[in-house]
Amino acid sequence: MREVRIPAFAKINLRLDIxxxxxxxxxxxxxxxxxxxxxxxxxxRDSRRPGISxxxxxxxxxxxxxxxxxxxxxxxxxxxxxxxxxxGVEVExxxxxxxxxxxGGGSSDAAxxxxxxLRLTGKKLALVRLIEIAASLGADVPFFLFGGRALGVNRxxxxxxxxxxxxxxxxxxxxxxxHVPTPEAFRxxxxxxxxxxxxxxxxxxxxxxxxxxxxxxxxxxxxxxLSNDFERPVFRRHPRLAILKRDLLRAGATEAMLAGSGSAVxxxxxSPALARRAAVGFPSDQTFVCETISRERYKRLVQTAL
Numbered sequence: 001m002r003e004v005r006i007p008a009f010a011k012i013n014l015r016l017d018i019x020x021x022x023x024x025x026x027x028x029x030x031x032x033x034x035x036x037x038x039x040x041x042x043x044x045r046d047s048r049r050p051g052i053s054x055x056x057x058x059x060x061x062x063x064x065x066x067x068x069x070x071x072x073x074x075x076x077x078x079x080x081x082x083x084x085x086x087x088g089v090e091v092e093x094x095x096x097x098x099x100x101x102x103x104g105g106g107s108s109d110a111a112x113x114x115x116x117x118l119r120l121t122g123k124k125l126a127l128v129r130l131i132e133i134a135a136s137l138g139a140d141v142p143f144f145l146f147g148g149r150a151l152g153v154n155r156x157x158x159x160x161x162x163x164x165x166x167x168x169x170x171x172x173x174x175x176x177x178x179h180v181p182t183p184e185a186f187r188x189x190x191x192x193x194x195x196x197x198x199x200x201x202x203x204x205x206x207x208x209x210x211x212x213x214x215x216x217x218x219x220x221x222x223x224x225x226l227s228n229d230f231e232r233p234v235f236r237r238h239p240r241l242a243i244l245k246r247d248l249l250r251a252g253a254t255e256a257m258l259a260g261s262g263s264a265v266x267x268x269x270x271s272p273a274l275a276r277r278a279a280v281g282f283p284s285d286q287t288f289v290c291e292t293i294s295r296e297r298y299k300r301l302v303q304t305a306l
Contacts, residue, residue: 148295
């Protein structure tokens with residue numbers, strides 16, 4: 001019986017700017033994605049039974065939801081329909097990435113399911129069509145087909161690869177009792193309409209320091225100048241997340257920031273040893289000492305030829 005094992009890596013946002021709310025109800029974003037070594041695991045195997053069987057381990061809440069709502073199920077189902085495959089498939093998802101932490105776990109699981117199912121079936125699909133299917137599952141899913149560091153624009157689904165940075169040690173701290181739904185986080189930002197923002201910019205003189213800082217981060221080979229527009233509204237409603245950020249900096253992190261829309265917070269440390277030492281200071285939270293993953297290493301670990 002054929003089977004495929006594939007990791008699904010988490011991400012952090014090194015920069016996340018919310019430019020405004022678009023006419024279609026979504027928000028216009030500028031963000032820099034970076035994959036890290038924290039990951040879930042997927043196992044896919046052929047099945048004599050028809051259809052898709054999905055088992056989730058490591059997250060009781062997800063395991064109790066209808067499987068048809070899960071992004072892994074939806075990803076495999078979309079490929080089966082696209083490729084007109086009738087044979088059955090069993091999928092096991094082993095969760096480690098905290099759900100609702102802003103680390104992209106669900107999106108990464110979906111991308112890993114797409115890549116893993118293609119490997120399992122030995123089928124080929126045009127890259128453009130694979131990206132379209134990924135984008136239909138979620139704005140972040142296309143990024144996880146490639147990994148590394150990338151610029152995301154529009155809803156974050158229009159991607160441009162950026163040069164990799166040297167490997168950095170990362171400590172992720174995820175509170176067990178705080179969850180930040182992404183739609184709520186966007187509402188809390190109270191972003192103005194994109195049209196009004198653009199009209200104001202036309203009346204201002206050229207030069208936008210925030211834009212130049214964003215460009216500097218994209219070109220830089222270092223992790224410096226991190227920023228996240230979700231921090232202020234999310235910290236206002238969950239003050240403990242601001243305390244976690246402060247404590248990470250006090251523990252030796254050179255940079256610390258909210259991960260995505262939250263609720264995880266991450267710190268950048270000079271070495272794995274310092275990150276492990278700092279992790280001891282968060283006994284009531286989930287902590288993960290990990291590192292950044294370059295695009296080439298991501299391709300090797302996920303075994304993708306994209």
